[in-house]
Amino acid sequence: MIAILSIFLVVLFAPGHVHSKCIAGELCWPDAQTWASFNRSVGGRMISVAPPASPCHDPNYDERACNAVRSGGNSPFWRTDQPGALQRTSWESFGEQRCLISSNRTAACFQGAVPVYAVNVTRAVHVQEAVKFASRHDLRIVIRNTGHDFLGRSTAVGALSIWVHHLQKIQFHESFKCSRGSDRGYSAVTVGAGIQWEELYRQAYQRKMILAGGGCSSVGAAGGYPQGGGQSFLSPLIGLSADNVLEYEVVTADGRLVKANACQNTDLFWALRGGGGGTFGVVLSVTHRTFPALDSLVFAPHNFNAPDTTTFQGLLTLFTRLNPSLSDAGWSGYFFSTSQSLTLTFLLPNRNVSYASTTLAPLLSYARENNIRIDGSLETYASYWDWHLQFQCGGQESCLGLNNLGVSDVFATRLIPRSLFNHEQDLLPKAMMHIMTELQVPATYAILGGGKVREPQDSAVNPAYRDGLWLLVSPLTWRDNATVAEMRAAANLVSQANKLFIDLTPGSGTYVNEADYNEPNWQQSFFGKNYPRLYHIKRRVDPTNLFTCHHCVGSEFN
Template sequence: MSPRVSCSSIAILALVLQILILADARPRASLDHDHPSCLCTALQSCWPDPSAWDTFNSSIDGRLIEVLPPAAPCHESHFDEQACQIVREKWSSPFWRSDQPGAMQASNWEASGDQSCLISSPRNSSCSQGSVPVYAVNVSTPSHVQSAVKFASAKNIRLVIKNTGHDFFGKSTAAGSLSIWTHHMKNMSFHHDFVAKRCSVSPVSAVTVGAGVQWEELYQAVFKQGKVIVGAGGVTVGAAGGYPQAAGHSPISPAFGLAADNVLEYEVVTAAGDLVVANGCQNKELFWALRGGGGGTFGVVVSATHRTHPPLTNLAFAVYTINATDRSSFLDLLTNFAVIHPSLSEAGWSGYFLLSSQSLQLSRQTLLVLYILPNKDVSFAKSTLAPFLDYVEKHPKLQGNGSVVSLSSFQEYYSQFLCGGQNSCVNSNGSASPGALSSRLIPKSLFDSRKSVEQLSDALISILERYPASILGAFVAGGAVARPRDENAVNPAWRRALLLAIISSGWSDGASLEEQREVARNVSAANKLLIDLTPGSGTYINEADFNEPDWQQSFFGEHYPRLQAIKSKVDPSGLFRCHHCVGSEKWSDDLNCPRSSE
């Protein structure tokens, strides 16, 4: 097989990864219920008056800010020519978006139904607040968080928590709400011999990060320490928030476990406004829930301590593009590719593959593979891939090219794959357009027979045939992820899985609600093909379908009853609410009122 692969192929996969990182699920309408048992929003008479806000602002060192939709400077009511030019230039930058208190990484979460403020609409068009919070507390200390929590609780205000806006379910924004914006809590400290508070355990290498630290910042700092860390593929994702709290997968998870497995300690502000430390020796139930039970649910995390690991060296990096000319050959290709994954997992491989189809009628379907093998040489890596590559070489209807190369470190992989060859991703662009997303954990047991593997391959091709979608395969389970453990709330389906299959499809900015809903319906229908094939499995909370059926089981598995009990204990009034989060079945669709009041 010719050792050639185009840079555009890597760019395509990187773009799809960005879509999956930044895309959201689907639009929803917001309801206001003027009822004493409902939370108070800005459109209701119960909303605090200006003097109450002034008093609150004085108590938090003047950190309260009025929040506007990010496109507001380009509309008549707030028009600012210079600011509007910046907005238009930066609109697609995930770094710029993460710096805006009212911006989400996918712009349709800034809308509430058909109420929105679009960058694509004329200057004299309506600019609605949509789902953008009315106020945000730009917190810089835990005490600011405590004050905001106590104020929201005392005034019965709808509260949300936001760092960067990487959020598929609209968890970190809500119409008429108050936002705790953690983005500027950038403290970071390394520990050569970390021991969690009140614990008597062997010390380990670790780093403690504030709630506003993003993975690009943390990766660079960790690399300077000569270490590696289990982190996100989206470098503008927060390092302490929803990513590790929901599990957090990484290409080095098979070597070191999920992000949740590597969190050693949290500092958390509870619903009562208390600042507590949660680890394996104190507040143990809360610590268990925070590692896998989902973000925005059990409290406001103000810092997280992650374990760091010795550097990975001599990585083998496999990049292959393989084209099939008809459905039968594509089915054969995917089946033979899938069959080798148990042995690849045993060898230590991980990474991502992308399935795409220009059109099955145009007879061009593509499998793009980007896998890494840590601490092994190229010769060994090629030997593990040889049976599959020989099959591709001899198949008359398959055309493949690519190679296995040696990388000196995980940092080199990071710069080549995530940053397009740059040492830092800070200048990267390309925040994804709005879209819909779903995923399914594919259990290792499915690979026990060729028949079931063929069924999986057929389902994947059927998705590409029926729906305008892309499929990303995250080969990030197995290995250390599969290690039996019950010390955290990570969905047990992760421990049984080998792959995570992620389906995505998008729409243009300004698409109608019906167009958006149609895309979302298609993604849900596509995901059902994988759900039917994998009964009893689950999904990854952060990359799941907004309308995931039986979400309690799919997100949390057998852990859900225990999570419910912990939620009732640490947040009995439900101050922290989000879509399809633990305990959310109690509330109306807009999460403002008890469901029984509807």
């Protein structure tokens, strides 16, 4: 009865809390001898996984190791290198059973939702053995590279983790074809499942190429990001990441190593491009299409501060009305809004400052006429990599030294179709202001879509993405020792905020990688009309639901 009650209490924030698979502590869990035999089969690559803050707590206290944890705990790249660390620390917890860097040495350190074992795979055969072992013993497994998953799908209580971080291949191709008989080849790059965008961007820059990759460069280049769709700063110019995947190398639930592309395993290829990570198999590598480097890049870092909320609502309304024309002009990027300020992080590829200034003139003129303070300028960069280093990496040689994660937060998102900007366009800014001023969700932000993203593709990407102009986000953070009640209250609040956007956009959806954990009608919201086909493919390639995760295809029948 106690175990059942515990599961009920943490139902909101416990990755993998509802399961039909065998987990640690249950009678079905393999004995030590069986685990030892399995370890031999993977060349001794099995790891006993501890929570990342474990060295800071008795009885495992280690001063030197603890100092390393404290200095690296907010670095996304440090977290990637730890088999039990996630980028959002709340997913390491099982309710209030957690192990915090911030708590004192004598505080309890629980395993939480950190898997008990991981296989540090470096070869395809390691993955195949792990999949076969998990299938044979009906184990709960998760697939993890960087731990960036916003829904906690790369961890689970009592699970076996397939840790792909050390699959580090990068191979560029002048003309990649899915078979020898193919007529057309593409400039491309094949990357192992452990490669992160930071390294791939650097090598692509050296070859004068660009790709549709993550805005956060510590994200993995082969995992859930492209498998869920993958929105990029460059997506309006070259499409979503999933649109540009040419091939996956994947281990399926029966332990086979297969290639999925436009020439073979075409249904699986279709599903892997937009159907969600951790669902159809363990991806070992992905081949991305590459594009010639930008001729130039205009960056518009602008911050608008209004004297009051009424004046700001006028600015936000005008900004909303202008977004279709800004998208058509080629702008991409993010904006961030509080109840009295608007911050733009907008990019304009292959255009000059004069053109950029003309497109932004109505917004700037309105701000000046209404006593709204403007801080910003138009800056030019010779390459996307140069902009990345200067803006995202703080002028450093890379982003490896960044300390901007290791936080606890939750958010909900909605794809806002272009039609809403053309009709009843005042409803959206009014809803945003209501959320920020009345619901006390302190900010909203959005990713600008459109452009190349609007072009239909033969993939599982949510069709709502083709119509979406914004991916609108309602975020909240909390202290790392928040109670389950406080976390649940925050989650309920962002869900309440997001419902306003859902009601404004019937038939739309959201981005599967950055969605509300409690998303209502998630099959439609994540996948739209693609869900029946995705479910059929899932049942065929993984009939026992070996690969299962929260709100993944087929998870409703766990």
